[in-house]
Amino acid sequence: MGFPMEIGIVGLPNVGKSTIFNALTSGNAAASNYPFTTIEPNVGVVGVPDARLQRLTELAKPKKTIPASCRFVDIAGLVKGAASGEGLGNKFLANIREVDAILHMVRLFKDPDVIHTMGGVDFKRDIDVIETELMLADLESISKQYDKVSGKAKSGDKVAKDAMVVLDALKNGLEAGKPARALGLEPRVLQDFALLTAKPVLYVGNTDENPDPATLAEFAAFTKARGSESVVICGKLESEIAQLSGEDREMFMKELGMKQSGLETVIVGAYKTLGLCSYFTVGVEEVRAWTIHVGDKAPQAAGVIHTDFEKGFIKADIYGYADIDKLGSESALREKGMIRSEGKEYTVKDGDVCHFKFAN
Numbered sequence: 001m002g003f004p005m006e007i008g009i010v011g012l013p014n015v016g017k018s019t020i021f022n023a024l025t026s027g028n029a030a031a032s033n034y035p036f037t038t039i040e041p042n043v044g045v046v047g048v049p050d051a052r053l054q055r056l057t058e059l060a061k062p063k064k065t066i067p068a069s070c071r072f073v074d075i076a077g078l079v080k081g082a083a084s085g086e087g088l089g090n091k092f093l094a095n096i097r098e099v100d101a102i103l104h105m106v107r108l109f110k111d112p113d114v115i116h117t118m119g120g121v122d123f124k125r126d127i128d129v130i131e132t133e134l135m136l137a138d139l140e141s142i143s144k145q146y147d148k149v150s151g152k153a154k155s156g157d158k159v160a161k162d163a164m165v166v167l168d169a170l171k172n173g174l175e176a177g178k179p180a181r182a183l184g185l186e187p188r189v190l191q192d193f194a195l196l197t198a199k200p201v202l203y204v205g206n207t208d209e210n211p212d213p214a215t216l217a218e219f220a221a222f223t224k225a226r227g228s229e230s231v232v233i234c235g236k237l238e239s240e241i242a243q244l245s246g247e248d249r250e251m252f253m254k255e256l257g258m259k260q261s262g263l264e265t266v267i268v269g270a271y272k273t274l275g276l277c278s279y280f281t282v283g284v285e286e287v288r289a290w291t292i293h294v295g296d297k298a299p300q301a302a303g304v305i306h307t308d309f310e311k312g313f314i315k316a317d318i319y320g321y322a323d324i325d326k327l328g329s330e331s332a333l334r335e336k337g338m339i340r341s342e343g344k345e346y347t348v349k350d351g352d353v354c355h356f357k358f359a360n
Contacts, residue, residue: 005070005100005270005271006099006100007071007073007100007102007270008073008095008098008099008101009072009073009103010096011104012107012126015106015126015206016109017074017105019235020238021072023238024046024242024263042075045071046070046071046072048069048070049260049268050289052289053065056280056287057287059282060282060287062284062285063285064285064286065288066286066288067288067289068271068278068290070271073098073099075096093134093196096134097194100199100200101200101201101274102202103202103270104204106126106205106206108121108205108207108232109207109234109235109236127203127222127226131179131197132177135177139171139174141194141195142167142193145167149164166185167193169185170183170185170193179226181200182226200274200275202228202229202230202231202266203223203226203229203231204230205230205231205233206233206234208234211234219232228273229272231269232262238263240252241253241261275293275294276292276293276294277291277292277293277294277349279292279351279353280351280352282330294350296347297346298316298318298346298354298356299344301348302354302356302358305356311358312358312360313356314358314359315342315343316341316354316357317339317340317342317354318339318353318354319333319339319340320352321353322351323338324353
């Protein structure tokens with residue numbers, strides 16, 4: 001499956017994208033259990049925080065523990081006019097096409113020392129600027145496809161006629177200022193058109209250390225109305241947390257009343273935005289979290305480990321994390337008959353612990 005997801009961090013200049021990216025991919029971005037890898041200057045891989053993994057490690061005492069991971073890409077700041085090539089517009093749009101989801105950084109903090117490229121802090125305007133640029137780029141893409149497909153449809157091509165129904169819906173929706181993801185079209189249908197506004201979005205508000213509660217509530221309501229999740233973090237504070245390790249980090253967060261860092265909240269939020277979840281494999285060699293899509297069947301889940309597991313799938317012995325957390329061992333679960341044998345039609349759930357059996 002490679003990297004389970006790639007998330008592009010986008011936003012106007014000076015909203016805190018690079019601050020958050022640097023904190024995410026610093027050596028101490030998450031608890032020491034969650035490794036990261038910097039692949040190139042603007043790409044980093046971060047472990048997905050999951051307390052269940054720590055508990056399973058305590059119980060199984062494996063030689064190593066491997067979390068699920070996600071890959072973040074720091075994309076150049078966008079300016080108004082990007083769709084027509086302003087600033088780094090073309091590069092920006094090309095980079096977004098490559099990612100699975102968008103982490104849209106929005107400036108909520110006020111700081112006279114950090115210039116706002118559009119004059120002042122206004123998160124609604126800023127969100128609209130970026131959404132408009134993405135919609136304009138999509139409209140250009142749809143128009144090119146429209147001309148090609150309409151000719152085939154007029155000559156009676158059935159596939160082209162079906163495509164025209166979708167293209168009409170997309171063209172009308174985008175012209176009305178609605179992103180492709182909000183048009184009620186099947187995700188599988190949208191995949192064929194490779195649109196920027198079809199990608200799921202997680203809005204991240206970058207605030208100061210003492211944010212205005214009314215602004216936070218307004219931001220949450222505004223993003224929810226757009227059909228997307230949002231989280232709020234203080235980039236400055238997250239940078240400080242990211243530089244600490246071990247007990248210092250825990251103590252600092254405890255003083256602030258934080259159970260998990262904002263960055264961990266962002267990673268988990270991004271994971272959910274993509275409709276992903278984790279199952280575990282547990283053994284003396286390793287305890288590991290594996291990423292699957294919500295709704296995947298057992299053979300598909302097995303295929304994430306190795307394609308041979310999916311092809312030769314026979315069955316899976318499965319139990320829930322909550323059960324082993326409570327009883328403390330697989331032997332105790334076995335005694336109580338709590339390890340189930342499941343076949344090809346079983347839908348793997350978040351937190352399942354799986355032992356796959358397959359034919360060579």
